[in-house]
Amino acid sequence: MNFDILTLFPEMFEGPFSTSILSRAREKNLININTINIRNYAEDKHNTTDEPPYGGGAGMVLKVNPIYKAWHDVNENKSESTHTVLLSPQGQSLNQDKVKELSSYKNLTLICGHYEGVDERVRKSIVDEEISIGDYVLTGGELPAMVLVDAVSRMVNGVLGDNDSSKKDSFYEGLLEHPHYTRPREFAEMKVPEVLLSGHHAKIKRWRLKKSLKRTLNRRPDLLEKKDLTKKQKKILKEVKREMKGENNEQN
Numbered sequence: 001m002n003f004d005i006l007t008l009f010p011e012m013f014e015g016p017f018s019t020s021i022l023s024r025a026r027e028k029n030l031i032n033i034n035t036i037n038i039r040n041y042a043e044d045k046h047n048t049t050d051e052p053p054y055g056g057g058a059g060m061v062l063k064v065n066p067i068y069k070a071w072h073d074v075n076e077n078k079s080e081s082t083h084t085v086l087l088s089p090q091g092q093s094l095n096q097d098k099v100k101e102l103s104s105y106k107n108l109t110l111i112c113g114h115y116e117g118v119d120e121r122v123r124k125s126i127v128d129e130e131i132s133i134g135d136y137v138l139t140g141g142e143l144p145a146m147v148l149v150d151a152v153s154r155m156v157n158g159v160l161g162d163n164d165s166s167k168k169d170s171f172y173e174g175l176l177e178h179p180h181y182t183r184p185r186e187f188a189e190m191k192v193p194e195v196l197l198s199g200h201h202a203k204i205k206r207w208r209l210k211k212s213l214k215r216t217l218n219r220r221p222d223l224l225e226k227k228d229l230t231k232k233q234k235k236i237l238k239e240v241k242r243e244m245k246g247e248n249n250e251q252n
């Protein structure tokens, strides 16, 4: 999978893309990440990439020409067309379904906005969709682009060591994860739940599902409302609710 990232600050990407899992995925050519400095496509001797907005007002606007030229330069010789994403607070929120969808493209081009925004004609000419990573404003689209590349890359086959570990994630199944434990068996008088030491795989699986359902119910009930639960999940969720009522009664 190929990522081409149009940015004014390519150096921001060096650390995150040269570390850990993404670094290994690049070495294995499972993913390819190319950062393109928009400034190299500026058209005047001052290398201008932004200007004040027509109509007045504060801030600067990214110019359309340098971005448009950079986009053509990286994509004109591609055998398969690219899907182009603008990272901006005006986009649809990124979630795991969208991440999975994006992982099916061979080529993704990401455009990182900056300052007050980008000229509207960037959207109209080359952007296929606009994506936000949350309802807050950042200094630019670079960190969101890194978030998107990280989330999408780990869905690419072979990037995670254990091939199906991305399929066991929080959100993949629409539920939050159950608690995890490793050595030691006891820490500050807190013991690892007995069932996890039992070696009884069916019981462990059921315990984990029950904890997942309980966490999701307590922390993200909105996720449960969206999800079609299986019969078994419904049964265990009922059990969780019954036990929680009991807990409240004890407290009252």
Ligand code: 4F9
Residues within 6 Å of the ligand: 087, 088, 089, 113, 114, 131, 132, 133, 134, 135, 136, 137, 138, 139, 140, 141, 144
């Ligand atoms: C982009 C914020 C995507 C959240 C881009 C300033 C942004 C952003 N998600 N903020 N430029």
